[in-house]
Amino acid sequence: MSLSSQSNRDDLLKAQKNLISEYDKLKACNLSLDMSRGKPAAAQLDLSNEILTLPIDNYINCEGNDVRNYGILTGIKECRQLFSQLLDIKEDNIIIGGNSSLNLIYDAIARYYIFGKLGQTPWCKLEKVKFLCPVPGYDRHFAICEEFGFEMINIPMNNNGPDMDMVEKLAKEDDSIKGIICVPLYSNPGGICYSDEVVERLAKMETAARDFTIIWDNAYGVHHVYKEIKLANIFDIAEKYGNDDRILYFFSTSKITFPGSGVALIASGDKAIEEIKKRFGVMTIGYNKINQLRTYEFFKTPQGMMLHMKKLGAMLKEKFDVVLNKLEEEFGSSDLLTWAKPYGGYFIAVDTLPNCAKETVRLAKECGLILTNAGCAYPYGKDPKDSNIRIAPSYPTVEELEKAMDIFCVCVKLAAVNELLKKN
């Protein structure tokens, strides 16, 4: 029997009975599983252990500075060079920051809030600040906007990026819209990759706000799993239109080496990065340069990093396969759950029938499986359809993942059947 939203009442009642029995059996196993956060598995971390004892011989960098001591605010040269080559961004436009790109994003927004951007009015002096938020998106981005009291405007995500007609229209009309938050490659959670056209339109579009800022959080820029999607270089395009200061580009090695113990970077156009460097000079004396040297020594070249990412990608693929095969098996010919296969990144986003996501997550929790909170991928935690669920398959073992997916699929169906029976 293939269940769908079109099934009749009798079939639904029969299915409900079977699903409750399956669910109770799974519940009786007293499992404790977690697919809530995009945490790398220990085996992924082990691939980087060597980095922790590098450099072997001395702590003098390529410019003759002792990285154990004060100095070098914007990051050691070899590390900036490595990322410059990897991401095709000019070396002088990159600052290697601390351990967290999220922290760099927060700080960047805080600076514009407090001091303004390039001579424009500080956002704290404005009545209203709005941000465009492609949805579903990353919960922690939205949490930052919420913390600062920004009004978040949902922008629907197409399979090639945000709805650009809507973005262009809003950005052009409303000067209280100060920016848009993007994860342009293998987006969290949908795995969406921005097309060249979308990148171009973002880089060139007219904006009412002169300090309009694109938060370009390229968190999964080298996190290919099934396919190597190439992201257009937004700086190349923005430069043509004189808009390079509009871009704040972020990247980190949190999901390359160690979460929270890697290095993060911020890059921007000439004027914007100069302003940031000046303010960094007041904010801190500098970041952990030993870690920067280690990161460089471990990878040496972009090729070195891509080789490492191939190994990580193979590990993730094994996990993604479990999830995607199971989804295909259970819902391939049903409309109770829909999803797009991601080509990389860390997540798989699925859509239940409307009004079923929260209930699915609740059922799973009672059955010993923690999922990311339903709605978390939307501003204010409010998924208008209550249908999106983010699956984070990296942390559990393959065996755990298989059990987790059993629970997940039963919960999706049970929630769907219960919902359908309400109206049927």
Next chain:
Amino acid sequence: MSLSSQSNRDDLLKAQKNLISEYDKLKACNLSLDMSRGKPAAAQLDLSNEILTLPIDNYINCEGNDVRNYGILTGIKECRQLFSQLLDIKEDNIIIGGNSSLNLIYDAIARYYIFGKLGQTPWCKLEKVKFLCPVPGYDRHFAICEEFGFEMINIPMNNNGPDMDMVEKLAKEDDSIKGIICVPLYSNPGGICYSDEVVERLAKMETAARDFTIIWDNAYGVHHVYKEIKLANIFDIAEKYGNDDRILYFFSTSKITFPGSGVALIASGDKAIEEIKKRFGVMTIGYNKINQLRTYEFFKTPQGMMLHMKKLGAMLKEKFDVVLNKLEEEFGSSDLLTWAKPYGGYFIAVDTLPNCAKETVRLAKECGLILTNAGCAYPYGKDPKDSNIRIAPSYPTVEELEKAMDIFCVCVKLAAVNELLKKN
């Protein structure tokens, strides 16, 4: 001939001639020396190299968490415990932050500026915010206040801490005064240690602003050199008066292990630290916990850290001796330069005759010796008397330091004589 401000014109002219000749000889040596910043010498850093490969065996902390992965926002337990014991602060009231206490101070001020403190009006919404600044003080503290547009009020520093009569009067009268910035032990640059009475008065005083905040930057809390001065526990006292949320306590291992690659902490009263933890949860996913575990593994106990500090202190003492002996030799029976011998910390502050500090620094620079800019220890870089100079003896070798002090003393005298001759 012992020069002094009372010397007659003939003696001054004779001295000037000799000093110019000495100065020219030193200048001809084409030296390149630097006593400008409190950078540890390489030999000091070497004492901590072992920390860079710890822990030897695994990365699981005392609570069973893999420190290489996400999680544990407020710092790993063993590290918080270590600092709790060292500084006698409750473990739950400590957050281990990133690599820089200066950055933690900046962030703390930014948070109150943006969001306000414990329900009070955000400082960005106020017409005027003022801070009390004991002088001479740390240039980077003043740079933060200046960046935020705070009006800084100079508070004269006595030999037991800031002039508390003035502090109490101002704090009580003016609710736009939101705080005071203190380096309570071996202050930068004067080496002043706050007496028990001063600490008590700060902790208990009445303040017009309910969100009055004491930035308690205990940067040199274990940096004893000649004597082990004990600082009163400000939290113990503040608790008695219900003022513990007034204190933001900062500490770091930048001058214990590696500058910029150590760990820093912030501590406060129950309510204030809870608020900070909540905001940290939006600002970052967490800090480098591998570094935290390393720091713990290296020291294990407060005793372990104090043993390490004894070795560092002995290295510093050698440098301090060179400076202080030379000063005594050249100015012990003259009023052209005055200073107080510090018992610890990183600096020696001296006072030239009025209007002679800038000129002394300029003369030294032309002679190949970089000193910290004159005036830097005052808000806006303005030393009202133009007499204070900060000597940072840690970085040069003893041999370099001896040469540097030769130059310094000649420059002090030459600037003084030139100044005296203007009026004489």
